[in-house]
Amino acid sequence: MSPTSRTHQDERSALVAYDHGAHLASWDVDGAPVIWLSERAVLDGSAPIRGGVPICFPWFADGRDGRHSPSHGVARTATWTPLRPDDGELWVWELGDEDVVDAPGATLVPGPFRARYAVRLTTGQDRSPTLQVELQMHNPGREPYRVEAALHTYLAVQDVRETRIEGLAGAPYLDKLTGRRESHDGDLVLTGHTDRVYDHAGPLLVDDRAGARQVEVRPTGATQTVVWNPGEDAAGIADLGAGSWQRFVCVETAATADQDLLLAPGGSATLGCSFHPTPRPTHVRA
Ligand code: TA6
Numbered sequence: 001m002s003p004t005s006r007t008h009q010d011e012r013s014a015l016v017a018y019d020h021g022a023h024l025a026s027w028d029v030d031g032a033p034v035i036w037l038s039e040r041a042v043l044d045g046s047a048p049i050r051g052g053v054p055i056c057f058p059w060f061a062d063g064r065d066g067r068h069s070p071s072h073g074v075a076r077t078a079t080w081t082p083l084r085p086d087d088g089e090l091w092v093w094e095l096g097d098e099d100v101v102d103a104p105g106a107t108l109v110p111g112p113f114r115a116r117y118a119v120r121l122t123t124g125q126d127r128s129p130t131l132q133v134e135l136q137m138h139n140p141g142r143e144p145y146r147v148e149a150a151l152h153t154y155l156a157v158q159d160v161r162e163t164r165i166e167g168l169a170g171a172p173y174l175d176k177l178t179g180r181r182e183s184h185d186g187d188l189v190l191t192g193h194t195d196r197v198y199d200h201a202g203p204l205l206v207d208d209r210a211g212a213r214q215v216e217v218r219p220t221g222a223t224q225t226v227v228w229n230p231g232e233d234a235a236g237i238a239d240l241g242a243g244s245w246q247r248f249v250c251v252e253t254a255a256t257a258d259q260d261l262l263l264a265p266g267g268s269a270t271l272g273c274s275f276h277p278t279p280r281p282t283h284v285r286a
Pocket residue numbers: 048061071072152176195226227228250252
């Protein structure tokens with residue numbers, strides 16, 4: 001049975017989401033994708049969805065010890081339960097540890113949890129829509145434990161090679177391809193396979209010059225930003241079409257490794273991010 005999908009359409013926005021992974025799969029504004037979905041995404045619930053906003057929890061990638069599986073935790077392939085949205089919310093889901101007891105990787109879940117994930121769509125003063133996603137993580141148990149979490153957002157761009165990410169200058173990062181810690185001056189321009197974990201959780205601007213659009217990215221509750229694009233190595237990824245790596249950049253609101261999150265007994269943590277696309281001003285440099 002295919003997972004339940006949800007759609008929303010208004011004057012400017014079109015969104016699709018799945019209960020499988022509480023996965024916001026796509027967001028189009030004025031007919032153009034802002035949150036990108038692979039044309040080869042598997043949507044029958046048998047695999048994680050390539051694109052959208054995968055929820056990574058309670059570990060990121062293969063975890064702190066490099067041996068956790070499945071990749072990115074149990075949440076993105078679990079079937080979440082839809083809840084009645086509160087005021088201003090478009091969709092809300094919840095997931096508890098009892099929902100994943102039989103899932104692959106269940107024995108690696110560090111403690112009892114309740115997670116709530118909300119999607120909101122608002123209109124800014126400039127009349128452009130803003131999307132907000134928010135993951136609340138709660139420890140109902142008696143022991144503290146730590147979790148890794150990320151909102152692994154695939155942002156659509158016309159050409160990743162002509163996209164600048166502003167706001168990361170000077171921030172230390174771990175290059176996961178070399179294992180080295182580095183930093184750089186100026187904006188980030190991706191020139192090939194990129195997999196970096198920045199110690200930076202402030203706002204960013206994704207300047208899609210070829211697409212004549214900018215997206216303001218405003219994280220909350222995060223400790224890090226992950227930037228990922230497979231470049232030509234995408235050829236080894238079955239659910240990415242030929243050349244489609246040029247059409248997205250993952251800018252991920254994250255808390256991983258030594259900057260993960262502590263869930264105290266009865267305590268909570270929240271990771272969120274908003275995305276606000278606007279036409280690229282004509283006066284900015286080419
Ligand atoms: O967030 C970056 C990353 O962890 C990369 O290392 C890359 O593997 C990517 O996520 C995609 O992971 P996935 O499990 O969705 O194929």
